[in-house]
Amino acid sequence: MMTSPLIEFKYVSKRFSSMVVLDNINVTFKRGTITTVIGKSGVGKSVLLKHIIGLIEPDSGDILYSGRTIASMTELEKITLSSKFSYMFQHMALFDSMTIFENIALPLQENKKFPNSDIEMRVMEKMHQLELNDIGYKYPSQISGGMQKRVALARALITDPEIILFDEPTTGLDPIRKNAVFNLIADNQKQFGYTAIIVSHAIPDIFYISDQIAMLDNARILYHGSPEIIYQCQKQEVQEFIRGTEALKNKRHAMAVGM
Amino acid sequence: MENHHHLTDNSFFQPLSQFFQWLGRGFIQLILSMGHISIFFGKSFCLIFSLPIQWSKIMYQIYFIGFKSIVVVCLTAAFTGMVLGLQGYYTLVKFGSEGLLGSAVALSLIRELGPVLTAIMIIGRAGSSMAAEIGIMRISDQIDALKTMNINAKRFLVSPRIVASIASFPLLTAIFDVIGIAGGYLTGVILLGINPAIYINSMEHSVIMDDITGGFLKSFVFSLVVSTICCYQGYYTHLRSDGFGAKGVSISTTTAVVKSCILVLIADYILTSFLL
Numbered sequence: 001m002m003t004s005p006l007i008e009f010k011y012v013s014k015r016f017s018s019m020v021v022l023d024n025i026n027v028t029f030k031r032g033t034i035t036t037v038i039g040k041s042g043v044g045k046s047v048l049l050k051h052i053i054g055l056i057e058p059d060s061g062d063i064l065y066s067g068r069t070i071a072s073m074t075e076l077e078k079i080t081l082s083s084k085f086s087y088m089f090q091h092m093a094l095f096d097s098m099t100i101f102e103n104i105a106l107p108l109q110e111n112k113k114f115p116n117s118d119i120e121m122r123v124m125e126k127m128h129q130l131e132l133n134d135i136g137y138k139y140p141s142q143i144s145g146g147m148q149k150r151v152a153l154a155r156a157l158i159t160d161p162e163i164i165l166f167d168e169p170t171t172g173l174d175p176i177r178k179n180a181v182f183n184l185i186a187d188n189q190k191q192f193g194y195t196a197i198i199v200s201h202a203i204p205d206i207f208y209i210s211d212q213i214a215m216l217d218n219a220r221i222l223y224h225g226s227p228e229i230i231y232q233c234q235k236q237e238v239q240e241f242i243r244g245t246e247a248l249k250n251k252r253h254a255m256a257v258g259m
Numbered sequence: 260m261e262n263h264h265h266l267t268d269n270s271f272f273q274p275l276s277q278f279f280q281w282l283g284r285g286f287i288q289l290i291l292s293m294g295h296i297s298i299f300f301g302k303s304f305c306l307i308f309s310l311p312i313q314w315s316k317i318m319y320q321i322y323f324i325g326f327k328s329i330v331v332v333c334l335t336a337a338f339t340g341m342v343l344g345l346q347g348y349y350t351l352v353k354f355g356s357e358g359l360l361g362s363a364v365a366l367s368l369i370r371e372l373g374p375v376l377t378a379i380m381i382i383g384r385a386g387s388s389m390a391a392e393i394g395i396m397r398i399s400d401q402i403d404a405l406k407t408m409n410i411n412a413k414r415f416l417v418s419p420r421i422v423a424s425i426a427s428f429p430l431l432t433a434i435f436d437v438i439g440i441a442g443g444y445l446t447g448v449i450l451l452g453i454n455p456a457i458y459i460n461s462m463e464h465s466v467i468m469d470d471i472t473g474g475f476l477k478s479f480v481f482s483l484v485v486s487t488i489c490c491y492q493g494y495y496t497h498l499r500s501d502g503f504g505a506k507g508v509s510i511s512t513t514t515a516v517v518k519s520c521i522l523v524l525i526a527d528y529i530l531t532s533f534l535l
Contacts, residue, residue: 053406054406055406079409082407085407086407089404091399093400093401093403093404095404097392106408106410107408107409107410110415111410
């Protein structure tokens with residue numbers, strides 16, 4: 001497996017009004033790996049993802065792609081670079097005036113890389129993989145939130161991109177479908193070798209498919225390393241976060257024993 | 260004593276200075292937003308010609324902006340022509356010049372009322388919808404999603420609407436003119452008894468090709484103004500400081516309608532002063 005840094009954050013800072021969201025962040029995302037960004041809600045994980053794809057510009061610091069600063073690239077280079085990315089939005093961002101089929105097919109249709117017959121075949125295949133059969137003619141408002149999530153996932157995967165950014169891909173899914181989505185991400189990643197950066201709260205499930213974990217807290221990267229050793233991390237905030245459900249379980253157990 | 264004078268001077272100049280600061284700030288803001296809108300229009304207009312031409316989207320927008328506005332334009336035109344016929348008749352009859360009714364109705368409609376009222380009706384029906392649709396796409400991350408798919412949002416959303424407006428405004432203006440003249444004929448000839456030959460003849464003799472070209476030139480300019488303002492307001496909904504989310508979209512839509520109407524009337528005055 002190639003592990004050279006593909007994306008690097010160097011002293012990246014971002015603030016919205018008086019709120020500092022990223023404070024001199026240094027983090028690397030290695031080529032061909034799955035990195036998961038964890039952290040409390042509202043800590044700036046989505047902001048970090050949006051910096052990578054250029055939806056948000058940093059106030060200071062550099063973001064590098066393959067060793068080159070993205071800000072110093074020409075417009076043409078930026079367009080070429082963005083064609084390598086795919087992004088799955090937290091709130092799906094499906095086009096509500098288009099059918100499910102049209103939503104998934106849009107990136108292929110607009111970039112004109114394939115004939116229409118190929119586009120249809122690829123879309124149908126992806127819909128089948130994500131258990132979205134027979135809803136191609138429906139509109140996003142006519143399907144459930146979980147289905148919308150899978151449609152957004154299908155749209156992110158349809159172009160076979162080099163880098164995929166997943167913003168909470170399993171929120172709102174039942175445990176079976178959640179694991180199916182994680183399996184799909186991991187299997188596709190093994191098959192096509194893309195680099196995945198995932199924002200997720202699904203602990204510990206997400207650890208099983210991740211090569212690296214980065215924890216964001218108080219505008220800084222608190223932990224960056226493999227999921228196997230995160231449990232040995234001495235930082236209290238890290239332990240509190242990853243053992244949050246465990247603590248709840250223990251409390252319930254203690255209450256039951258007490259009764 | 261000197262201190263007292265100093266205070267008096269300050270209390271006199273401070274409101275004046277604040278007024279000029281407010282005026283200057285407003286003027287700078289106006290110039291900045293005009294520049295921003297011009298760049299937005301320039302980029303969107305150039306993207307019309309980027310290949311492949313988006314025929315299906317353009318045709319859909321022509322259907323939405325043009326075809327679906329026909330009924331409302333026809334109704335407005337018919338009643339405008341009828342009112343012009345009535346008012347014109349009772350004014351001209353005082354001078355024994357009711358024979359000029361055809362000329363008065365046709366010239367008013369072709370030169371002024373046709374292009375202006377058509378534009379205002381389209382603003383109400385399609386312009387508000389452009390601003391609201393694009394605004395909702397903005398606040399629900401759909402425009403960002405286009406960017407992440409390497410799709411140029413201005414080309415995808417704005418360019419087809421500009422082309423469709425350029426195609427629809429003059430055609431709807433032509434329909435407005437014809438229906439309006441028929442409305443004037445209805446009141447002037449059928450209800451008030453003017454000789455039909457005189458009505459048609461006076462119209463034929465007074466309306467020249469320059470009047471028709473001028474009317475179409477106005478509707479062409481209005482199409483650019485309306486489509487640009489309405490799309491711009493929706494596209495930058497997220498940058499509003501006076502409202503966010505659904506409220507932001509509603510303010511953007513209202514602003515799009517109000518600004519488009521005002522700019523159509525300003526542009527009409529400027530064009531008329533050049534054309535006459």
